[in-house]
Amino acid sequence: MQSEQQHLRIPGPTPVPPRVMRAATRPVVNHRGAGFRELYKQVTAQLKGVFQTQGEVMLITGSGTAAMEAAVVNLVSPGEKVLVLVGGKFGERWGQIARAYGAEVIEWHYDWRQGAEPEELARRLAADPDIVAVFATHNESSTGVMNDIEGLSRARELSGQRHRALLIVDSVSALGGAPLPMDAWGVDAVVTGSQKCLMVPPGLSFVALGQAALDRLERVTTGRYYLDLRAYRKAAAAGESPYTPAVTLVFALEEALAMLAEEGLENSFARHRLMRDMVRAGIRALGLPLWTGERWASPTVTAVEGAPGLEVEPFRKLVRERFGVELAGGQGEMKGRVFRIGHMGYAGPFDMIAALAAIEQGLAASGFPVKLGAGIAAAQEVWAQWK
């Protein structure tokens, strides 16, 4: 189908609202001029609201992985012991980065269909006082599983005395779409990217640091330069970035943050939950298995398993080519086993109806037994009962 209308139903990059895209076409300016400095300070202050922190937010020109690396190289010294929670591809990435920079990495592999149990974290921490940091994934976009970050943070207090480990969280595919009140939950560092719930094209990423993390910055000995957050902190005090930032994407960010403020963070969270519930009801009505249960279901992306009589990759291709709806495949060892439906950022209930329509018709065209409209009707029921 030839259409410029986007049905990009992958867990990022996500569709960019027209007004955000228009903002990105403003003429490039001197990134060290007074006008841009004002803008830089403003978006940094607004981002603190999204991270819900009184700490500091640093803006990096780079992919989400750059922000993850910034968290590692600024908060862990070579030889220090860290615990990495691995429940999918992005949990693995924390481990890869920490190892690349010489940390002693302990990986805790939990069931990829579930989140990490806080009680188990408490046990592991109690047994190992040397751990200086716990790396977790808020929303594992490879599986559609959302961790209980509040519980994991509190697990550091279960052993009577608070464990010294920092909690460092990848919320690349959730921040802005799901609650992560950093200070209230006692999370020490959170990273995210521009191209997911924040509705900005890819190219910017963010690191938010609480006081304990800011204190560690100065003591960590890992070699670093482009991602040395000390330089970002110093430059930010003057409203600048240490190196030329992606100026047009900062313009886009300003507009996207205005949209998020107009909607309200809580309303954005509710919209994402509604999309999740509509998609899950629809998929269930179509008889396809959901990868994870209710407890851990992500509000931003849903993984669906293949079924007898349905080959996932040819089905995805058909849905993309015939209906213009782009679903994501499985990553790594999950390739061919699941497809994923992104429902984050600039999307709403009608987009879920459209996605379910394409899925239903794609299933029918693939020879999978399906009653057209059944998934949509189930999703509508959810929407109708939404308060």
Add this chain to the structure above:
Amino acid sequence: MQSEQQHLRIPGPTPVPPRVMRAATRPVVNHRGAGFRELYKQVTAQLKGVFQTQGEVMLITGSGTAAMEAAVVNLVSPGEKVLVLVGGKFGERWGQIARAYGAEVIEWHYDWRQGAEPEELARRLAADPDIVAVFATHNESSTGVMNDIEGLSRARELSGQRHRALLIVDSVSALGGAPLPMDAWGVDAVVTGSQKCLMVPPGLSFVALGQAALDRLERVTTGRYYLDLRAYRKAAAAGESPYTPAVTLVFALEEALAMLAEEGLENSFARHRLMRDMVRAGIRALGLPLWTGERWASPTVTAVEGAPGLEVEPFRKLVRERFGVELAGGQGEMKGRVFRIGHMGYAGPFDMIAALAAIEQGLAASGFPVKLGAGIAAAQEVWAQWK
């Protein structure tokens, strides 16, 4: 002056052509989909033409400094000895990055009004066979001095037998606007950014590697992840980036490379030389001292010294606020001593006339004795005689 017309006469970021900006507003797509893979392969191949290399070009989402760091961490192991040519702020940056990653750094500080003399490099290399890499700046944008990269590369051969050191060149503020035929000159690695002569908004940077550099990639032991070029190389073979790239800036890059191809690389070089010669003739006619002489004059940026009766920073402010022409100040220790006129990327002779008009009127308004039109007339003479 209220105007959306840009007179951004700084050495980057530079004005973005409207058609490039329009390209950046195309809907965001799946960066792992077939369409984007094709585009990614195409721009990578075109970039090889701009770098004039048969080697490989890697595209990084990040500032120019990210590409510089990628060159360091992928080509030098901790403890290895490197020679850094320092003739300005960006030469200093090579040294800072190399030290941050544990290299043994020897800095050669040459006169900031001149380039590095190839004969002197030959002497230094002959005296030190342990140097594994020479880091140089093609165009030092802090001073408007352009190095003789061809001569510096050949200097490795003067001692009878070729010195083993790689030559690694920062051409962030020159590639596309001044000749740097990498393979013909025997340069091993070149880095550049999107926001200078390539006419794209900031946010992308590039590393081009010849065979000797590619061979070193696998042997270097420096810890690295986001900037590990082995991952970029592997992903590029499939037309992908290892991490989510700045998709909209890649769309912009496609359009900008098309513009550069339409003009022709040699014509772009000639246009930049013309702008340089017009600016220098105009400044000379106004009686202001040029920072560097003819031999080393950069085709992309010109530094002008203050003079008795002219304070640089208030003058810059006046020119910006009254005429909307943004000149750059001096960086670091050169702040207040020079102003800089950027003439790179999407700019031509009329832009130089406009810049000189603003400079003349700004000088007059600052009480500096100037004959209005004298600088412009001198620039026109250059243009008129241009063949």
